[in-house]
Amino acid sequence: MKISEIGEFGFIDAVKEGTLFNPSSVVVGIGDDGAVYKTTEGMEQIAVIDTMVEGSHFIIGKTASWFDVGYKAVASNLSDIAAMGGIPTHIVLSTAIPTDMEMADLTALYEGMKDICKTYGVNIIGGDTVLSKGALVITVAAFGEVESGKAICRSGAKPGDVVAVSHTIGDSAGGLDVLLHGIDGYTHLKKAHQFPTPQIQLGRALVAYRAHSLNDISDGLASESNEIAKASGVDLILDKEAIPCSEELRQWAQSVQKDIYAYVFNGGEDYELIFTMAPDDFEALRREYPYVTAIGQARAGKGQVYVRHEGKTSVLQPTGWNHFHR
Amino acid sequence: MKISEIGEFGFIDAVKEGTLFNPSSVVVGIGDDGAVYKTTEGMEQIAVIDTMVEGSHFIIGKTASWFDVGYKAVASNLSDIAAMGGIPTHIVLSTAIPTDMEMADLTALYEGMKDICKTYGVNIIGGDTVLSKGALVITVAAFGEVESGKAICRSGAKPGDVVAVSHTIGDSAGGLDVLLHGIDGYTHLKKAHQFPTPQIQLGRALVAYRAHSLNDISDGLASESNEIAKASGVDLILDKEAIPCSEELRQWAQSVQKDIYAYVFNGGEDYELIFTMAPDDFEALRREYPYVTAIGQARAGKGQVYVRHEGKTSVLQPTGWNHFHR
Numbered sequence: 001m002k003i004s005e006i007g008e009f010g011f012i013d014a015v016k017e018g019t020l021f022n023p024s025s026v027v028v029g030i031g032d033d034g035a036v037y038k039t040t041e042g043m044e045q046i047a048v049i050d051t052m053v054e055g056s057h058f059i060i061g062k063t064a065s066w067f068d069v070g071y072k073a074v075a076s077n078l079s080d081i082a083a084m085g086g087i088p089t090h091i092v093l094s095t096a097i098p099t100d101m102e103m104a105d106l107t108a109l110y111e112g113m114k115d116i117c118k119t120y121g122v123n124i125i126g127g128d129t130v131l132s133k134g135a136l137v138i139t140v141a142a143f144g145e146v147e148s149g150k151a152i153c154r155s156g157a158k159p160g161d162v163v164a165v166s167h168t169i170g171d172s173a174g175g176l177d178v179l180l181h182g183i184d185g186y187t188h189l190k191k192a193h194q195f196p197t198p199q200i201q202l203g204r205a206l207v208a209y210r211a212h213s214l215n216d217i218s219d220g221l222a223s224e225s226n227e228i229a230k231a232s233g234v235d236l237i238l239d240k241e242a243i244p245c246s247e248e249l250r251q252w253a254q255s256v257q258k259d260i261y262a263y264v265f266n267g268g269e270d271y272e273l274i275f276t277m278a279p280d281d282f283e284a285l286r287r288e289y290p291y292v293t294a295i296g297q298a299r300a301g302k303g304q305v306y307v308r309h310e311g312k313t314s315v316l317q318p319t320g321w322n323h324f325h326r
Numbered sequence: 327m328k329i330s331e332i333g334e335f336g337f338i339d340a341v342k343e344g345t346l347f348n349p350s351s352v353v354v355g356i357g358d359d360g361a362v363y364k365t366t367e368g369m370e371q372i373a374v375i376d377t378m379v380e381g382s383h384f385i386i387g388k389t390a391s392w393f394d395v396g397y398k399a400v401a402s403n404l405s406d407i408a409a410m411g412g413i414p415t416h417i418v419l420s421t422a423i424p425t426d427m428e429m430a431d432l433t434a435l436y437e438g439m440k441d442i443c444k445t446y447g448v449n450i451i452g453g454d455t456v457l458s459k460g461a462l463v464i465t466v467a468a469f470g471e472v473e474s475g476k477a478i479c480r481s482g483a484k485p486g487d488v489v490a491v492s493h494t495i496g497d498s499a500g501g502l503d504v505l506l507h508g509i510d511g512y513t514h515l516k517k518a519h520q521f522p523t524p525q526i527q528l529g530r531a532l533v534a535y536r537a538h539s540l541n542d543i544s545d546g547l548a549s550e551s552n553e554i555a556k557a558s559g560v561d562l563i564l565d566k567e568a569i570p571c572s573e574e575l576r577q578w579a580q581s582v583q584k585d586i587y588a589y590v591f592n593g594g595e596d597y598e599l600i601f602t603m604a605p606d607d608f609e610a611l612r613r614e615y616p617y618v619t620a621i622g623q624a625r626a627g628k629g630q631v632y633v634r635h636e637g638k639t640s641v642l643q644p645t646g647w648n649h650f651h652r
Contacts, residue, residue, distance in 0.1 A: 027475075032479050032480055032557075033409035034372045034373060034410040036472065039365045039370075044362050044364055045469075047360060047418050047451060049418040050420070055459050056458075080359040083359035084360045086360070092375040094467075128375050130382065137458070139377070141418055141420075144360075151354060151362045154359070155358075
């Protein structure tokens with residue numbers, strides 16, 4: 001059945017079940033002019049918004065299924081909340097849907113959103129649905145909470161800070177390349193691209209361990225590290241060899257004879273975290289979260305990023321993943 | 327200059343000035359991974375989201391300018407907050423922009439958003455910008471507050487309630503017709519279509535005067551009245567002659583020999599309010615807000631809407647303005 005046959009209200013009825021995964025704070029959910037929810041005393045609210053466009057951010061049947069698209073549309077938003085040190089609580093979403101889209105595909109899109117919302121106890125409290133003359137456009141706005149005054153901005157890096165990242169970097173861009181080439185295997189890379197894990201728990205730990213600055217790596221390490229350097233007015237010196245890369249990414253880069261650092265610095269959509277903090281706090285964090293790795297230091301400067309490699313130091317330009325230029 | 331030449335970061339820099347019109351509650355505005363804001367003790371939060379698609383919701387140069395589109399994209403969201411009885415506080419927005427769009431047009435779009443945000447003291451705290459392969463798609467998510475437990479839902483209508491609306495109904499659909507015909511004059515109708523006024527002050531008064539149910543009229547009176555009847559499980563009996571219509575709409579309907587009630591019942595985007603309340607409370611409200619008009623009564627029933635006219639009563643189907651079917 002096509003979406004144009006079932007209509008907006010029929011569609012809302014079909015997807016509105018099973019949307020509350022932490023209902024205690026929801027006063028009014030889907031089905032009225034607006035959603036109403038309670039906030040927690042002593043917490044500030046976080047709001048983020050992110051859009052994915054079919055054919056630009058994903059190619060159905062090649063880089064993603066409709067389920068994956070729903071999952072990732074939410075994941076990228078939850079990652080932005082993790083990048084402030086917050087706990088995600090609710091989302092509202094909007095889809096501009098091609099007239100001839102199959103209901104089964106649209107249902108899969110919503111199942112992907114519900115899947116990740118269930119994992120993180122996030123409520124889907126509202127939405128809008130319109131017809132698109134072109135490709136599908138999905139926008140998710142997510143809300144979260146963080147203890148008052150404790151949100152971690154990109155502008156707080158201080159000279160002497162350790163610069164660190166979570167897990168391995170560049171896997172999502174590697175996975176995208178694998179998918180575009182239609183190659184079997186490389187399941188870790190593909191999963192990194194299709195089902196990124198928002199680093200919510202680590203974001204919360206970074207609040208507890210007093211991290212000074214924090215970004216999620218959505219536009220590549222080059223772009224994100226430069227944002228921290230520029231916003232904080234400090235220089236970051238990264239040690240190229242220290243940046244954690246997965247074995248699969250090394251294998252893939254070698255098999256296509258591509259520089260692995262193109263994925264690491266200029267890839268995107270890793271949704272890992274890059275952060276800076278005092279060395280002692282970092283050591284304490286690392287004992288609890290062994291998947292964080294120091295990749296450099298912050299020092300007084302003018303907001304530049306440098307990469308050290310085999311005794312040479314070069315400037316790292318912010319040129320990264322920029323959907324605007326695709 | 328085209329948007330593709332200036333890039334995402336250049337564009338954000340160009341529009342991020344002058345976005346906070348009530349900054350006291352904003353901890354982190356545009357420019358980090360997420361926005362952070364404070365809420366007011368004793369208040370619950372409202373969230374709404376609404377999308378407009380070029381060519382479907384508006385035709386540039388015919389039904390709207392880019393400024394108008396920005397204004398209306400926010401207005402429709404503020405109207406949804408008014409329809410819960412709330413005070414709008416912040417918005418986040420996302421635009422999927424055609425590659426060849428002129429920066430001047432995009433700037434006009436943002437000026438329209440800033441204009442209405444300034445009027446209502448609403449902060450623009452975040453956004454996302456991506457390139458569209460097709461038409462422009464703009465999504466706004468708006469937040470607001472309402473005293474805990476006081477949000478007015480569509481489900482609260484009670485037998486004996488007065489059914490009432492604000493101002494006049496059908497003007498926006500009339501204005502759209504005038505614009506599509508390219509006719510001069512009819513400034514009231516055109517303004518109703520291009521610059522709808524979210525009824526925030528009235529929504530707040532409806533909280534104070536204990537209204538039982540409330541919708542904004544975004545999809546036509548037939549659809550909205552049926553939503554209240556169905557959600558509340560009561561019948562609404564509307565008096566056709568009592569529904570307030572503007573003189574301009576009468577003139578326009580006569581000049582094109584169209585039934586005025588096609589605009590009234592099945593038009594859309596009026597962004598006026600329809601509500602039900604106890605008769606005594608309505609009388610008190612009307613003394614303070616003379617632009618509200620009683621158009622019928624609620625009575626025990628099965629969730630139907632009836633229209634009385636010249637001694638006859640007929641069922642009013644919910645068929646209204648439905649963007650899904652355009």
